[in-house]
Amino acid sequence: WNVKSLEALPSALDQVVTNSRLGDDEYFIQKIISMIKKLQPSEEAFYVLDLGLVSNLMDTWKRNLPMVQPFYAVKCNPHPNLLATLVAQGSSFDCASPSEIESILALGVSPDHIIYANPCKASSHIKYAAEVGVNLITYDSVGEIEKIRKWHPKCSLLIRIKAPDESGCNWPLGSKFGALPEEVSPLLQATQTAGLRVAGVSFHVGGESYNFQAYKTALEAAKAVFQEAAKLSMPPLHVLDIGGGFVSEPSSFEAAAATVKTSVETYFSEEERRSLTVIAEPGRFFAETAFTLVTNIIGKRVRGEDRQYWINEGFYGSMMLVNPKTLLESCIALKCMSNNSDGIEKNPVLMVCGKATGGARTYSSTLFGPTCDSADKVLEGDQLPELEVNNLLVFRNMGAYTSACSSHFNGFGSAKITYILTHDDS
Numbered sequence: 168w169n170v171k172s173l174e175a176l177p178s179a180l181d182q183v184v185t186n187s188r189l190g191d192d193e194y195f196i197q198k199i200i201s202m203i204k205k206l207q208p209s210e211e212a213f214y215v216l217d218l219g220l221v222s223n224l225m226d227t228w229k230r231n232l233p234m235v236q237p238f239y240a241v242k243c244n245p246h247p248n249l250l251a252t253l254v255a256q257g258s259s260f261d262c263a264s265p266s267e268i269e270s271i272l273a274l275g276v277s278p279d280h281i282i283y284a285n286p287c288k289a290s291s292h293i294k295y296a297a298e299v300g301v302n303l304i305t306y307d308s309v310g311e312i313e314k315i316r317k318w319h320p321k322c323s324l325l326i327r328i329k330a331p332d333e334s335g336c337n338w339p340l341g342s343k344f345g346a347l348p349e350e351v352s353p354l355l356q357a358t359q360t361a362g363l364r365v366a367g368v369s370f371h372v373g374g375e376s377y378n379f380q381a382y383k384t385a386l387e388a389a390k391a392v393f394q395e396a397a398k399l400s401m402p403p404l405h406v407l408d409i410g411g412g413f414v415s416e417p418s419s420f421e422a423a424a425a426t427v428k429t430s431v432e433t434y435f436s437e438e439e440r441r442s443l444t445v446i447a448e449p450g451r452f453f454a455e456t457a458f459t460l461v462t463n464i465i466g467k468r469v470r471g472e473d474r475q476y477w478i479n480e481g482f483y484g485s486m487m488l489v490n491p492k493t494l495l496e497s498c499i500a501l502k503c504m505s506n507n508s509d510g511i512e513k514n515p516v517l518m519v520c521g522k523a524t525g526g527a528r529t530y531s532s533t534l535f536g537p538t539c540d541s542a543d544k545v546l547e548g549d550q551l552p553e554l555e556v557n558n559l560l561v562f563r564n565m566g567a568y569t570s571a572c573s574s575h576f577n578g579f580g581s582a583k584i585t586y587i588l589t590h591d592d593s
């Protein structure tokens with residue numbers, strides 16, 4: 168958040184609380200939300216999307232990985248304004264289905280800037296990719312080769328290999344995706360026999376990876392595939408797709424990027440690097456921190472010393488794939504709603520739930536989502552301040568695999584309105 172973000176909203180600064188002693192981050196969230204609640208005093212949950220932050224993240228990417236073209240993984244969050252901003256920032260795109268491809272083409276992106284990065288695809292989906300000119304496709308099984316030969320023989324293939332080390336990531340992918348080392352040579356030979364062109368290698372070290380060495384071992388394995396292709400007298404491979412897994416927290420991203428840079432230089436000679444195209448498929452990196460989710464407490468039950476709250480978002484909405492520890496750490500309680508005329512308290516109190524709050528009493532608390540399933544519980548037994556119906560619970564960093572994964576169970580879905588913050592750089 169920065170001050171420029173505020174300028175994009177109609178001015179309501181006279182309503183903004185100025186006595187917060189918390190850090191800038193929480194303070195700006197409080198200001199922005201207070202303004203939005205004044206504009207739209209409904210109790211519905213909503214998102215705030217900071218597009219300026221997305222541009223900043225692209226700058227960070229280019230600074231740290233100038234030689235790696237990002238193909239944003241649309242699956243992570245396909246919000247149209249996020250996609251449009253990434254188009255404007257020069258991103259390419261990783262799509263996993265015809266509908267994702269369609270949404271990116273509709274933004275005017277050339278099919279050359281799309282990779283169809285789903286190793287197993289329905290025949291009709293491969294046919295669609297051929298029709299619209301998406302010509303870079305991943306695969307990791309022999310069965311896929313025959314489908315591609317039949318429906319899209321002119322495309323270039325990336326062989327997806329299993330990353331050798333997925334430790335340290337929160338969302339491993341290797342049990343489903345990626346050729347094993349002993350499968351690589353037979354797969355390359357089968358592709359060659361089918362008369363298809365292998366352009367290079369892809370891998371994914373697992374989602375939200377804090378083990379930066381995982382990129383090093385994966386790049387070493389990728390180099391072995393380049394060598395195997397040479398042994399089989401195939402045309403030289405020239406594309407290296409280092410997948411996703413990047414987190415946006417600056418020091419972690421910088422460390423991951425440094426490992427990628429050094430490892431590419433270790434395993435590929437200067438001459439090899441001259442003809443090498445390196446791409447990546449970051450999802451979380453660009454989406455996670457850009458979205459803040461604002462929920463409303465819609466119910467409360469007191470059981471002795473325990474507190475139970477219902478909020479109007481939950482497991483079946485945006486929170487299925489967010490781990491509870493992250494949710495708690497990202498949570499801010501805003502006691503800014505009351506039933507007074509403009510819907511905003513004169514002295515809103517702001518509490519950061521995951522940290523001590525200046526001696527304020529906390530209670531063992533459970534947070535339920537709104538549906539009728541008892542599994543729709545997003546926090547359990549965590550210490551939260553005493554809250555009331557109509558207080559707001561704000562969750563930061565809610566852009567990755569949140570609304571994109573929501574269902575309509577019980578007719579709820581996920582937050583429907585997104586307020587957009589843009590930076591005025593003029």
Ligand code: PLP
Pocket residue numbers: 240243261284285340371373374375410411412413448449450451452
């Ligand atoms: N590429 C592929 C093939 C994926 O499956 C995923 C996530 O599942 C991504 C990229 C995006 O990964 P992340 O959000 O960890 O950057």
